Each structure stands twice: as structure tokens, then as C-alpha cells.
Amino acid sequence: MVNLSTFNSIANHIIAELRDVQVQKDSQRFRKNMEKLGGILAYEASKNLSYQPTEIQTPLGKSPSAIIDTKIVIATILRAGVPLYQGVLNYFDKADSAFVGAFRNEDGDAEHLTVSTHYTAGPSIKDKILIIADPMIATGKSLLSAYQAICKGNSPKELLILSAIASQPGIDFLEKHLSNFSLYVGAVDPQLNQHAYIVPGLGDAGDLAFGEKI
Template sequence: MKTHNLSKENSILNSFLSELRDVNIQKDAMRFRRNIERIGEILAYEMSKSLTYQSETIQTPLGEHSTKLPKNDIVLCSILRAGIPLHNGLLNYFDQAENAFISAYRQHKENPESFEIVVEYLACPSLENKTLILADPMLATGQSMLATFEALKAFGTPKNIHLISVIGAKPGVDFLKKHFDKNVNLWIGTVDENLNEKGYIVPGLGDAGDLAFGQKLQQ
């Protein structure tokens, strides 16, 4: 798996990431969602450079113009619920993409520090020979990303696979490298070094789903 860490270069992306982390700014849920959406747009733009392009002639009111346009059949799949703002940002740029949605959550056992990933709801078109973009804003342990990808295999074999995240942890990135082949690309806003004992990114930003949509009751 090839990792594209956008924070390694200076850009406006760093401003949006800083606002996501800031405990005072992130109290504004609408701005929090919008910042994730804007980061999704930046990640989409960078990812678009790796797509397949073909020359086409466009008719303008005054003549013809030749340009190169992307030709990938894209399926954009986001992990609910935190993935919704990120999905919107990606969809703003890949507006012709087909869409898939999948739910995945941590189910804790007796030990609150151990969990398994449960996948329930899944709606997906055929993935056969298409470009799959699998998006989850927080890449902590990497288990959610892997579990959802395994669930998507029933819908066909993609030609290309791109993973998209806003913030990740190095252990999660390393975990995915062991399970995805070298042709898979990870596009990520930034990578933090650590996970805490509960598997949350440190320093991270907290629970992206709760910050975007409000706290949920724990089952």
C-alpha cells in the first residue's frame, strides 16, 4: 500500500486540520462538518491526479477545444455515520460517481479496551472493474477499514482501490499495509504517532461522529 500524507507539504489543509482538533472551534458542529468536507475536497483533488485520462474534443460557442478528462468508473463508499461529511466533500469533486454506504462500529466485550468491528447496513452497486474509493475520516486501528473492505468483496473486484482518511494513527496505517497490496493507495490528511489503550488516535481530535452529529447513547 502506498501512503500519500498531505500534511508533509505546507498547504491550506493544515488550517482545516487545526480547526478540527481545536477544542474551542470544534464546539461548532456545523464548522466541524464543513472542515471535514473541505478536507475531502482537497483529498479528492490530489487523488484525481492518479486517475486515467483520455483526450476529448469539446464544442464551445466559438469553436472546438481538446482536453483530457478522467475516464474511471468510480464508486464512492463511506462508513457511516462519521463518514457523511467526508463523503459530501469527495462527491463535490467526483459528482458522477456511484455511491455506496456501509455501517461499521466497535462492539465492546467485557473488557472495555477490547472490541470487534461489527458491519451491519450495506448498500452498494457493482464494484467489478471499477475504481473504489473507501472513505472513513478516522483511521485509528485500521480494523474498520479492513472489515468494510472485506464486506464489499461480495460486490465484485475493483480495478483500482483508494482509501481516504482525514486523520490516522501510524499503527493503523501499518496495519493496513500488511493487509492491502502495493497497488492500493491511501490518501490521508495527516498521521499521528500513537493510539491510546482504548484504540483512539492521540492527539487526534476526539469522536468525529459525535462532534459532527451529537453524542449517541452507548449500547
Template sequence: MRITLVDHPLIQHKLAHIRDKNTGSKDFRELMSEVSLLMAYEAMRDLELEEKEVETPVARARVRVLSGKKLALVAILRAGLVMVDGILKLVPAARVGHIGLYRDPETLSPVQYYAKLPSDIAERRVFLLDPMLATGGSASHALALLKEKGATGIKLMSIIAAPEGLERIARDHPETEVVVAAVDERLNDHGYIVPGLGDAGDRIYGTK
């Protein structure tokens, strides 16, 4: 498994404010969206390009534009939605899919309650969005579902990851590239990332 750590100074600065428990929901949402946009630059570095000609005000010019497979952003609900908002600013034509999962509080295993994906998911470059890669159970389940639908070359984007989550993905889906902004210390007894940022969904939407 390949891990890409996007440690640009702007991302690290914004991540510091995201971690701060005193950051309110509005600012938290905006910062998460901005970090996701910045991470997408690196995650999409290998998108294919093709040459074409355009007419400038002065002369004809050879330029390069995106080619190859179209894109799909798949959010793990509910926290993954905030990453979609940021990345769509870069690639507004991308299709968006949703996978609804919640973590059983006793077993910490994922339970699926919803899945809606583009019908042509197998023909697209897929970016799976899960802001917090904690145990890795939800992301592993979503990756398995996407592969069942024919998706290949999937990249998993997470803002913060725990070593345990990365190990789970490496074991279950060794071909998957994971793009992260930070790798934290560990999980606590409740399956939360330490130091982390708390429950991303609750902080995004102001719920508990």
C-alpha cells in the same frame, strides 16, 4: 502499501480548527467536508483521461475528459458520510455505497450491521472513506468486503491516521493505497488517536 500524505497548507490550516475541541458541530462538519474535497484532488490524480473535440465560441478545440472506470465512494458509517458530501461536489456522478460498522467497546473489533453497495461495484474505481484510521479494524473489514464483491484498485481515504492503523492495513491489504492528511502519534488505551480530534461521529452530529 503506498501512503500518500496530502499536506497542503489549506488542509493543515483547516485541520488545526478541526482538532480544536472548541470548534462546534456546524463548523466541524463544514471543515471535514472541505478537507475531504481538497484531499480528493490528490487521491484522484491518476484518473484516466481521453481526448475529444468541442466547439468553443472561436474554433474547435481538442480537450481531455475523464474516461475509463466510473467512480464509487463508499462511506464507513457514520462518520464517513461527511467525506462523501465534500467529494461529491467534485464528482457528482459518482455512485455512493455505505458500510455500517461499530467498534465493540471490549474487543475494539468491528461489528457489521449494514452494507449497501452499487451493484456494479466491481466495474468502478472505489474510494473507501473513513475519517479516522485508528486500529484499522473497520477499514480492514470494509476492504475485505469490497474485495469479496469484486472491487480492485481500492483507495482508502482517511483524514487522520494512527501508526497502528496503517500497520494493520499494510498487513491485511498490502496492495491498498492510503491517502491521509495527517499521521498522528499513537492510540491510547481506549483506541482513540492521540492527539487526534476525539470521536469524529459525535463531533459531526453533536452526539455523545
């Protein structure tokens, strides 16, 4: 796991603004901060991808270079994941995309909470790198449901999960139910409250980015 909060960088400043209740009043700034963080997480994830050596012709000569040698699919969960997804797409701009509509039963606690997926659109992930951009990993159940909906029984070549903030219980859940993945996260928070929201977290990322839902 790569946890950006374990070392000093501009990511810490961005995460602080994402959490700040005063800054959160500006939804445009919240979206841009989430997009910026998506770019930083994408850059960190890019360090561990496989590359194909190549040679590039410049106006003045030839330059040894390296390019990503595997196709990428970037997936997110509507609607909260869109700004983080856009930040990742800015870096992996030739990637295909997948989208999942999901909702969770708000009546249960963290242990008994259930998640339903009602919409999925995306290409095959077979033999590709699948990047799931999910701003908040609370219980981990929404992400697992989205992953299963996207894969449709197939497995990607690699699974990378990029998140602004994850709870430790959510990480533990994913490690229990996903056999092999790499996690890149802005910060890890210790717990969930009785409604399965991350504490201290930042609130509802979808509402903060796009307005309160009814």
C-alpha cells in the same frame, strides 16, 4: 501515500480547526471543515487517475481535454464518514455511492478490538475505482471490514483510501491486509491509546459532527 501535513497548504489550517477543542463546539463548522478536507483529498487523488483524451466543442471552437475514463464508487462508513464523503462527492459528482453501517466492540484494547458490519448498500465495484472516505483510520479494522462488505468477494480496478487523520498502527495494519491501495491522508498521528483512539487525533468524528450518541 500522500500526506497533506508534509507540505504547507490550506489543508493544514482546516486540520488545525478540526482538532481544536474550541472550534469543535460548533458542529456545523466541524462538518464543513471535514467536507472541505474531503474536497482537497479528492483533488489530490484525482491527479493519479487515468484519463481519456477528448475534444470539447466550445461556442468558439474546439478544445483538447481529458476526462476520467473509469467509473467511480465512493464509499463511507455511517455516520462519521458522511461529511468527508460529501466533500469527495462534490468533486466526483457522477460517481455511484456505497454505505456501510459498522460498529466496534469498545470493551477490548487496540489489539483485540473487533468490528461488525450490520448494513451495506451499494453497487458492484467490479472494474471500477473504489474510493473509501473514512475520516479516522485508528486500528484500520473498521475500514478493512467495510471494504470486505462492499466488495462481496470482487476486487475493484483501483482502491483509493481518503482520510482526515490516520494512525501509524492503522496504516501498518492496512498495508498488511490489503495488497494494493493508494492512501491520501490529511495527517498521520503516531499512536493509539488503550481504547484504540488516535493520539493526539481529534476525538469522535461522528459525535463532533452530529451530536453525542447514546
